[in-house]
Amino acid sequence: MKRCAFLSMDSLAEFESYDHLLHKPLKKMGWTAEEVSWRNTNINWNQFDAVIIRSPWDYQNDPKDFLNVLENIESSTATLENSLELVKWNIDKTYLQDLQQQGIEIVPSLWYQQFEPSLLPTFFSELQSDEIVIKPTVSAAADNTFRIKHTEHSEYVQLLTNTFNDRPFLVQPFMDNIIEEGEFSVFFFGDSYSHTVLKTPKPNDFRVQEEHGGKLTPVEPEKKLLATAQKTRNNISPLPLYTRADYVRTDQNTFALMELELIEPSLYFNMDPESPKRFARVFDEWLKP
Structure with a gap:
């Protein structure tokens, strides 16, 4: 064995x-x-x-x-x-900039190396949003992720200063469809599509992870979503053994990439009983000389 x-x-x-x-x-x-x-x-x-x-x-x-x-x-x-090459690229969310340059639609994002209190009010105007999300460029499981309303932003100045004093971060508009519809995760094993899961947050929350009370539902992806995910995957080199791409529907009825998970994503094998078998087949073929 x-x-x-x-x-x-x-x-x-x-x-x-x-x-x-x-x-x-x-x-x-x-x-x-x-x-x-x-x-x-x-x-x-x-x-x-x-x-x-x-x-x-x-x-x-x-x-x-x-x-x-x-x-x-x-x-x-x-x-x-x-591979280590993919991990080094994917570990910092600045990879989203690379994908955007390749024609992949991402959630609009601002990038900063260090937080300054005077910047906070400008985030809302630059993103034309009354609500924003701020998170580290290196993070997982929604750690140090903050959802901030414009009317409450002054309450976060000290917390954000402490969190991002010497830590790069990105700012995005809060996407209402995360709550109204949910976040789609599309999975590929090698170059083969496997399954799709819709993740929805619990009431009065925006985090879709199960550890934060999020709900998982297996779904059939719309053709537009699957085509968007395939386009994203085609822009990844070298080809990953496993790919999870997370999307949110925009007001223009397109799908914007939120995260491309190539390091340690949950692959939600519990949501599709055939997915563990698919993974095992692809993995075994992948490792053959």
Whole structure:
């Protein structure tokens, strides 16, 4: 049997993870899989044939250490997926600028290296929005993400100063359709489409993650959404083993990219019973010489 490690974190007790659904289909393909914390310094990565980055959902607290671990894996005999090249590109949300330059519609965004209190009122006017979202360019699980109304912005000055004093961030208009309709996640394994999930926040919230009370619903994507997702995927090089692209519907009835998740996205195997089998087939073919 070939050995595969799912790169995880010390404890997933506070998170929802569905990677265990891969164990059975992978075993049928001749693979054994085990969860390994990226913080475990005693791991010999050469003992694995492959390492799949799956649920290291605390990496944003120590991104340099995380990348060092990935570099160690990359230099071992194990195959790292997604690749270190993709991770380095995707770990900072400035990748959205690259995709925008390639013709991909993204949620309108402003980019800053450091927060200055005098900037805050200008965000609303520049984005022509009464409500904005501010988040770090390196983040995960909605950490340090703030939704701010224009009428309340003065209350956030100190908090934003403390959070982004020496940390790059981006500002986007709050997209009402996140609440009114939800956020679409479209999944590809290799170059094959797999499934789509609609994520909706709980009442009086805007975060769609399950850990924050969000709801998941499997959906058939509209042709326009699927075409948009395929266009996004076609602009990624090298081709990822797994791709999750998150979209929100705009007022013009297009789909704007919110996030392109190539590092540690939940792939919501629980939402499509065939998706673990699809992943296992693609993965096994991917690792063949």
